[in-house]
Amino acid sequence: MAGWLLYGTLTAQELYVFSEPASNMPAYSNGVKQSLKWLPNRPGKGRDVRSTTEWMYGVNKNWMVHGAVTFSDMYSSNFRWESWRLYSKYRFYSSDDLYRHFRMAAYAEVSTSANPLIYDELSMEGDQSGWQTGIILTQLLHKLAISGTAGFTQTFLQPDTIHHISVPPISREAFTYSLSAGYLILPRTYTSYDQTNLNLYCELLGQEGISSKRGFLDMAPALQLIFKSQFKLNLGYRFQLAGDMKRMAQQSWLLSTEWLFLRKIKGQGKK
Amino acid sequence: MPPALAGGFQLITMKNIVFLFLLLQVNNLSAQFTGATLKASGLTCAMCSKAVFNALSSVPYVEKVQPDIQASTYQINFKSAANIDPDLMAKAVIDAGFSVAKLEMTGSFPETAIEKDGHVIWNNNVYHFVQSSVKTIKGKQTIRLVDKLFVSAKEQKSYAKLSSMRCYATGTRQSCCPTAGSSTSARIYHVIL
Numbered sequence: 001m002a003g004w005l006l007y008g009t010l011t012a013q014e015l016y017v018f019s020e021p022a023s024n025m026p027a028y029s030n031g032v033k034q035s036l037k038w039l040p041n042r043p044g045k046g047r048d049v050r051s052t053t054e055w056m057y058g059v060n061k062n063w064m065v066h067g068a069v070t071f072s073d074m075y076s077s078n079f080r081w082e083s084w085r086l087y088s089k090y091r092f093y094s095s096d097d098l099y100r101h102f103r104m105a106a107y108a109e110v111s112t113s114a115n116p117l118i119y120d121e122l123s124m125e126g127d128q129s130g131w132q133t134g135i136i137l138t139q140l141l142h143k144l145a146i147s148g149t150a151g152f153t154q155t156f157l158q159p160d161t162i163h164h165i166s167v168p169p170i171s172r173e174a175f176t177y178s179l180s181a182g183y184l185i186l187p188r189t190y191t192s193y194d195q196t197n198l199n200l201y202c203e204l205l206g207q208e209g210i211s212s213k214r215g216f217l218d219m220a221p222a223l224q225l226i227f228k229s230q231f232k233l234n235l236g237y238r239f240q241l242a243g244d245m246k247r248m249a250q251q252s253w254l255l256s257t258e259w260l261f262l263r264k265i266k267g268q269g270k271k
Numbered sequence: 272m273p274p275a276l277a278g279g280f281q282l283i284t285m286k287n288i289v290f291l292f293l294l295l296q297v298n299n300l301s302a303q304f305t306g307a308t309l310k311a312s313g314l315t316c317a318m319c320s321k322a323v324f325n326a327l328s329s330v331p332y333v334e335k336v337q338p339d340i341q342a343s344t345y346q347i348n349f350k351s352a353a354n355i356d357p358d359l360m361a362k363a364v365i366d367a368g369f370s371v372a373k374l375e376m377t378g379s380f381p382e383t384a385i386e387k388d389g390h391v392i393w394n395n396n397v398y399h400f401v402q403s404s405v406k407t408i409k410g411k412q413t414i415r416l417v418d419k420l421f422v423s424a425k426e427q428k429s430y431a432k433l434s435s436m437r438c439y440a441t442g443t444r445q446s447c448c449p450t451a452g453s454s455t456s457a458r459i460y461h462v463i464l
Binding site: 025028060097143189192193226229230 | 310312313314315316317318320321322324325326338340341343365366367368369370372423424425
């Protein structure tokens with residue numbers, strides 16, 4: 001068997017499209033994810049696209065890191081480099097049982113972006129420079145996986161108050177939260193690693209500016225196909241249910257592909 | 272005199288005398304483990320099962336792994352004449368992100384006397400039988416490992432009741448254990464038939 005194998009990890013129905021589960025990828029394995037996000041119906045622009053290329057690595061069984069670079073034309077007329085970001089997640093609690101588990105993890109993320117702060121919505125996915133931290137709780141119950149996240153986000157930027165006036169001003173800090181559910185639809189019965197998996201997701205994603213008191217709540221349904229237990233294809237649509245934040249867009253589409261490379265575990269020959 | 276043994280003499284009870292008796296019986300016997308059945312917990316999907324499968328396949332003494340994805344169970348064949356360290360199978364599953372719910376190992380054994388809380392040394396590994404039935408085994412047998420790495424948290428509590436000895440909690444030799452054939456911090460695998 002080759003040293004590097006194209007096999008995936010985690011529990012499929014908790015591989016959320018818009019959020020992270022408390023589970024990690026296997027130790028010493030790598031993943032690469034390519035995402036495209038686009039905004040429909042923005043007046044005066046032909047397209048609004050963000051491309052995110054993300055690398056993921058399982059440092060050990062509890063700790064994983066991501067590094068990502070984004071390119072976009074969301075804040076510019078031409079498609080250009082937009083941001084870097086670094087994400088780290090540590091699983092600090094794990095309780096496994098047959099076909100179920102409960103896990104808790106803490107995460108921290110820092111990003112540096114070329115964009116100004118002109119919207120209420122804070123995001124480290126390319127929109128602004130800043131950092132965030134939070135806690136994730138994930139429960140797997142056979143074919144259903146439920147996960148909740150609570151976090152704090154702060155931008156390093158000062159609001160552009162000359163061109164973008166709002167009262168009260170844009171909040172530089174926000175609480176973020178999410179509630180995600182994933183369900184394994186296919187296959188009904190596992191017989192081989194070559195079967196295609198179909199997972200259905202529905203996520204609620206919210207934010208509230210700490211000083212502005214403005215917020216939003218989005219819903220994001222998504223479909224996920226996993227081929228040969230090694231390659232993922234995700235398609236999601238995110239739209240606002242309620243909110244009064246000034247945002248670039250209240251709806252977006254997300255298409256992403258992901259490869260996971262599970263490495264032969266080092267050091268097992270050693271006692 | 273090793274400190275652990277000196278500690279033992281400070282509390283000369285019937286129990287200790289039994290241990291000293293057992294000590295005389297402990298020889299390094301040559302057994303041949305041929306394979307194992309491992310049930311993993313904390314997962315339901317093929318991707319996770321594949322991660323476990325791959326991790327188990329990369330354990331040096333493993334020759335072949337036959338997965339039953341639906342049952343989350345793996346039939347493992349060992350390489351012949353390999354030195355089997357069961358911890359490596361647990362480490363593989365844990366590094367893949369999951370846990371071991373059950374591990375049974377099958378082997379061919381020489382005639383071996385089994386006592387409750389007695390130690391048997393097979394191929395330099397120390398196995399501690401925690402159940403009470405006394406008998407002799409010979410030939411093909413399956414043993415189940417019941418240390419915390421190899422059972423669910425719930426089961427671990429019930430197995431802990433079978434033995435009051437501290438070595439069950441730590442998985443390494445304690446002052447309660449017979450000393451022959453094992454160093455102070457030696458790994459002790461707790462097993463049942």
